[in-house]
Amino acid sequence: MKLLSNSKFTADYIIRMDDIVREGDPVLREVTQQVELPLQEADREALQCMMQFLKNSQNPELAAKYKLRPGVGLSANQIGLSKRMFVMLATDEKGRMVEQVWVNPKIISHSMAMVYLPESEGCLSVDRPVHGFVPRYESVKVKGYDASGKEIVVRYKGYHAIVIQHEIDHLDGIMFYDRINKENPFKLPQGVEIHSLYE
Template identity: 75%
Template sequence: MNLLSSAKYKAGYIIRMDDIIREGDPILRKVTEPVKLPLQQEDREALQCMMQFLKNSQDPAMSAKYKLRSGIGLSANQIGLPQRMFVMYLKDEKGRVVEHAWVNPKIISHSVSMIYLPESEGCLSVDRPVQGFVPRYESVKVRGYDINGKEAVMKFKGYQSILIQHEMDHLDGIMFYDRINQDNPFKLPQDVEIRSLHDLKNK
């Protein structure tokens, strides 16, 4: 079991794929612990390292140099830290950068309608392809703290909502494939409005 201190992830430490905890490790099935506030410097530096990993993984030169898989989200327990924090880094539909570090996040409300990725979801901790639909709320509102320890409340929808829920699941010891129907991977919930993210984008 890979339980680490965040002291490993000092400023400038470059997270590589060997640092990413893979499925089967018990830490990915444990509910993470709340981060103590005010935020400690070592926790802030760990978040900075996590964010830099996402940026490196999306940079062709850096990802080739360090042999990184591209990622848009990373939770602390995926690098061996059993803490309630994660980072997200991606571009929205208009090409604008969306960059957030979340500490002690909570989903405080969500839509009734749901969406799913037609190609299923992927995960840096899962090295195999997984088939099936993962139902997610179309929009969520999140409350937590940023990397400076300031409280933040934000709403996300579509792809970003899926990302938030994927990372929040990690913090609760849930893997994305746990939400796939075990009897029929492509069966969707019958009692709720649900559509493909692709259909949502083409509205």
């Protein structure tokens, strides 16, 4: 007998900004649960729904219609599901769109060199402007599973590496501003090679 999911995030559900959990909600501070493999239908549909949100948010007409803020990444706990999975939709250096689903991701290696976004990072769960540099590894190698449950290992550099680290932080209950220097938001870590992504 098939158990019906009580999640509203079915494949045809349209995520709006009201569905995005905002900072202060305890779910954003929890370490998310490993996702059971093979993926349950409800998890697959939630991922599909999350990816559709990113596509809608990056489409000017649909973003205006549904009043969406543009996003390049969305983790499951940002829609209230404490599950270790997220989606990413971002262009690479050559302008190609990279669409990626990650289930139970883990960073298995990273560069010593670091980068940061000069304008700080943004987050769909944070409605206020946050100023300061967020140090990230310049490249990361990630191991996990895709939407079909197949094991994947991918290396990311630059902007994609930043997005991946931001989303994996979400899954660990960490907000991007936790990584900003508390005394001086524009102070960079000492003793490491670090530069602005857009230098």
